[in-house]
Amino acid sequence: MNKYYLSLLFPGILTLNMQASAQNSKTKFIDQANMDLSVKPGDDFYTYASGTWIKNNPVPAKETRWGSFNVLRDFNINAVRSILEEAEKNTGAPAGSVEKRVGDFYTAGMDSMRIEKLGFTPIKADLTRIGKINSLTGILDEAAFMRTTGIGNPFFGAYVGQDRKNVTKNIPQLSQGGTTLPDRDYYLKNDARSLKVQEAYKNYIKTLFTLTGTPESEAQKHASTIFNFEKELASLQMSRVEMRDPHKTYNKFTVTDFNRVTPAINWSVLLPKMKISGQDTILVNVPKFFSGLNSLLSSTPVKDLKTYLEWNVLKNSAAYLSSPFVEANFAFTQILTGQKVQTPRWQRMSSLTDNNIGELLGQLYVKKYFKPQAKARMQELIENLRKAYEIRIKNIDWMSDPTKEKALAKLHAFNTKIGYPDKWKSYEGLQISRTSFFQNLRNADTWAYNEMVKQLGKPVDRSRWGMTPPTVNAYYSPVMNEIVFPAGILQFPFFDPNADDAVNYGGIGAVIGHEMSHGFDDSGSQYDKDGNLRNWWTEEDLTKFKAKTKALGEQFDSYTVLDTIHVNGKLTMGENIGDLGGLNAAYEAFKMTKQGQSNEKIDGFTPDQRFFLSWAQVWRGNILAETAAQFILTDPHSPGEYRTIGAPVNMDAWYKAFNVQEGDKLYKKPEDRIRIW
Structure with a gap:
């Protein structure tokens, strides 16, 4: 579901939680x-x-906060752990069964020895491929490939969702994006808090590049290049308050007309490479962002755009590689949130299982709880x-x-x-291996993207x-x-x-x-x-x-x-x-x-x-x-x-x-x- 149309009760609680056992009638539900x-x-x-x-x-x-929501999560995540560990141990589960797929996904994530041995091998092919690009066309082609294969979402957001003025139809939609920090203001403000985050972010960029073998001096330059590029993107973005106006963010274009807004980006060519074919109309939430992006792509050297794409690979992978990458990722998270110690691995893997195959895990949950x-x-x-x-x-x-x-x-x-749901997702075609954690994540992202674009031309599925x-x-x-x-x-x-x-x-x-x-x-x-x-x-x-x-x-x-x-x-x-x-x-x-x-x-x-x-x-x-x-x-x-x-x-x-x-x-x-x- 498109995030712009989702009104939540509480932020950030999309991790696993289980129903607590009923309290007895003598419980003081309001306790002095x-x-x-x-x-x-x-x-x-x-x-x-x-x-x-x-x-x-x-x-x-x-933790970064502690309240009633968090108590529920912490109390029940242990129950989730027992479900996952039970599935993990059930090596006799039939191939293709819910238990087998959930167990394999969690097992692969918990195999830290295998993950440590691999280092950053899972992303070497991506970095090598980006290194061979020599034109803006190549940059845009790679960005489309990254989007469709779960590698990253550089430059802008793209999704398929309901047309807000004709909700029986699904339509391709483009949104402002391309930045890493939680809000555009982190790039644009110069107060003490913002400056501290900016410096920590540059250091994080430098660290990840260094971990892949880039000389420190070159990694330092990369950090400046990426931060400055993303700062330009941030300056083009509409504020969160402005984004609350659904009319401001509803801008419909024919693909031909939108090509005129962004002459450096041929959407007639790019959209099919993003698996969005046969569409003559798109919705754009912030047109001025895309006209600005067009100018930025035209004026930025290809070598700097390659660095930016490499960064997108690194930042989206760091938390799932060997411990030096995970530790660097957490060190940056600490600056943003103040969290003191890393969340235990079993808890992170439980959340990943829910986030990636939640309607498989959900079947085990509702059956038991x-x-x-x-x-x-x-x-x-x-x-x-x-x-x-x-x-x-x-x-x-x-x-x-x-x-x-x-x-x-x-x-x-x-x-x-x-x-x-009355009708569970089957995740048909999603390959899950007990021995390839990183590839499981890529496969899940690719499956989710394909599932999304398949909605084009179909009636809106109101059961989702x-x-x-x-x-x-x-x-x-x-x-x-x-x-x-x-x-x-x-x-x-x-x-x-x-x-x-x-x-x-x-x-x-x-x-x-x-x-x-x-x-x-x-x-x-x-x-x-x-x-x-x-x-x-x-x-x-x-x-x-x-x-x-x-x-x-x-x-x-x-x-x-x-x-x-x-x-x-x-x-x-x-x-x-x-x-x-x-x-x-x-x-x-x-x-x-x-x-x-x-x-x-x-x-x-x-x-x-x-x-x-x-x-x-x-x-x-x-x-x-x-x-x-x-x-x-x-x-x-x-x-x-x-x-x-x-x-x-x-x-x-x-x-x-x-x-x-x-x-x-x-x-x-x-x-x-x-x-x-």
Whole structure:
């Protein structure tokens, strides 16, 4: 699934996670031992709800952050390990079986002795081939070859995905790209943090080239060449905030017309070499990037472009070669994230197995761990949230009836996916060897690329998933108008069959509401019930909506993350609307339950207090300063501390539940509380 159309609940949790065993009915789902009751909830709800837990759970050395999501992953990755090791030992598994293919993939990745002996042999042929190039045509041909064979994605992004204005059709799409650092600002800013990353990046480039036998002085020159070239690419890129506008990034060209934009790149020739044939039309997200790339390719010496291609081979391979390459890769990661020690090999290989053949591994997972009752309960919760959302839309006082009618039509059209796909990917044709780790990765990338381009000319397959079943996350896709909840998230603190409704609605209920709200956030609201990018708002209603989102952006802009670094209210707008709308809808649905209509305390807390505390404990956590600084540039989610309070301070029910009064630090006057959905 195209990353630009995927709204996640949480960043970066695409690694393996397994469903925890159900907790017994005596579990304190809201435990005062994790809280700091010396703090007034109206002054600092985050610390009140989770202060002791935060104090007692620093970031482990192998992690960059530590919170509820990470605890789930860490607890369950060991269960995943047992599945993989069981498959690894099952040498009698039939050829072609799921167990055999999963076991072979993991075994090859764990064979560190063989990987050490090979050094950088797996990429020697690539470097030799690039070394023979002597023209710009040769450079572009090699870039196409690299893209189709899993070697790298130099210069720009290319993929096949739904046409946002005609979602029944798949279309080739080109996107800005070609850089290595997490965001363009790392190249363009000259503050102390950015300069430190730039120097570390140049050193990383030099180190990898040196490890392949390049003299140090020459490797140093390569580092400058590559950094300067990528800095030029970064200067052409649109910012992440600008990229949130789906109309700005929708630019349709005939291939012939786009050839005129980039005379140095003949797309009529290049696209077929990228296995994209018989297409006369393409979508381009940032045309000015490509016109700039055209000039850059024309003015850069071929020898420097060869160096850039060699770097693409090196950077995409380093983590999978012998230990000197892996260590250099991690040393650079440390500068970016602050992580203290390398993640254990078994954990990295588990994640790679999920990322590359996740629907094979997913079959073993759901067979052993996923309970049908969880799916049935989720279906019930989703329908309850849909009813609550319908009530809220009907009661909105700032929206006219014609727009409400369209909003309700979109809500009712939401498709839901729970647990795992109805139709599994077979990975037919993917060769997996027990003895060739690096080639397995290349084969998997090549298979995935071929599978993607095969979608051209076919009806859009609405059964496909953008996440694997064991993932602890959820997403909304505007072009599919679907909300998706992988099996991995259906566990505490989000969901537990033994928990009271307050805990489940404050957890998974708010997650469901969050994903529904993405259909009505600043970006998702521009797509209609069928997933097409088409306005369904009256002009007056849209103006009112934008005024409300502006106020929400200003609220989050005021939150400080590190020294002078603030949350970016515009970048995080969609997720903040998701949280605000989602928590309100979840509360509406909770109030329809028996517990929601009572005042009976459990473990010292009222039902409403438990609802909001359940929400708060989902977002508790610690994060390294380096990672926090990176996320402010790259992550469309606000930090957990501000997700905890960002929605509740706009909800009257939170004030009532915790007796928050004027004078408390988090207090907002009723007329200042932001109500959107």
